Amino acid sequence: MDTVNIRQAIAAARAHENTTSQLALLLKVRANSLHHSVQLPPQNIVPALLNFIIHYIDQVPEFIDAVDTIADECDITDYTEPVMSIAKEFFIQPPSLIEGHEGLNALMDESYLAHRLIEEVNDRFMSCYNTPLVPMDMTRSNLIIHHLIGEPFANQLDQAVHLITDNLQSRDLVFVPDACKEDRSHRWANDLQRWPCLVDNLSINLLLNGQSARIIIH
Structure with a gap:
């Protein structure tokens, strides 16, 4: 299963949004109750949020393609494929939790599931082997989408x-020590240059002000 179907679903959702402005209307309401750590621009708040969400969604198929290529080159496909398959499945057959959601609103949920799955797998991989399974960190963007x-x-x-991650771990589908013996960090710097989607750079800066953190969307 490639990412063509995911890209088609994204195109259809964007067309749906252009016709209905469904997500924009939701964001107009939600923007007023966002967590204080998310600092919004003084003007054009809804367009800024909508643009951020669209880029967040667009990164899923780009990221899947990047990981598939990197995994094939590093001979770790056996360990990334179970995770990537589930990430794709969120779009092809969305879980029942998302029933009733349409257009970009549904794809925001599905993209959040995909990005959070990778984040969770990487966190557990780091705790066991001191290296992530894949060179990606979307923690800041995931927090905003949350x-x-x-x-x-x-x-x-x-x-x-x-x-889902517990199930993967219990079945030893990704958490296999032999898969982690090779230090791939030396090549990941090049991978990040080849695949910009692996870097969390969706126009977000995390600024520390004393003990409080603010996420600023431009």
Whole structure:
């Protein structure tokens, strides 16, 4: 399964948004209740949020293509494929949790599941082997999307990711020590240059102000 179907779903959702402005209307409401750590621009708030979400969604197929290529070159496909297959499946057959959501709103949920799955797998891989499975960190963007989706639903999506990761770990589908013996960090710097989608650079800066952190969207 390649990413063609995912890209087609994204194109259809963008066309749906152009016709209905469904997500833009939701964002107009949600922007007023966002967590104080998310600092919004003084003007054009909804377009800025919508642009951020679209880029966040677009990164999923780009990221899957990048990981598939890197994994093939590094001979670790056996360990990345189970994770990537689930990430693709979020789009092809969305979980029942997302039923009733349409267009970009649904794809925001599906993209959050995909990005959070990678984040969770990488976190557990780091704790076991001191190296991530794949060279990607979308933690900051995931945090913003969590706030945009809103609680408690975003927490339900997080719980679904935890259950999936637990299942992968219990079946030894990705957490296999032999897969981690090779230090791939020396080549990942080049991979990040080849695949910019692996870097969390969606016009976001994390600024530390004392003990509080603010995420600024430009």
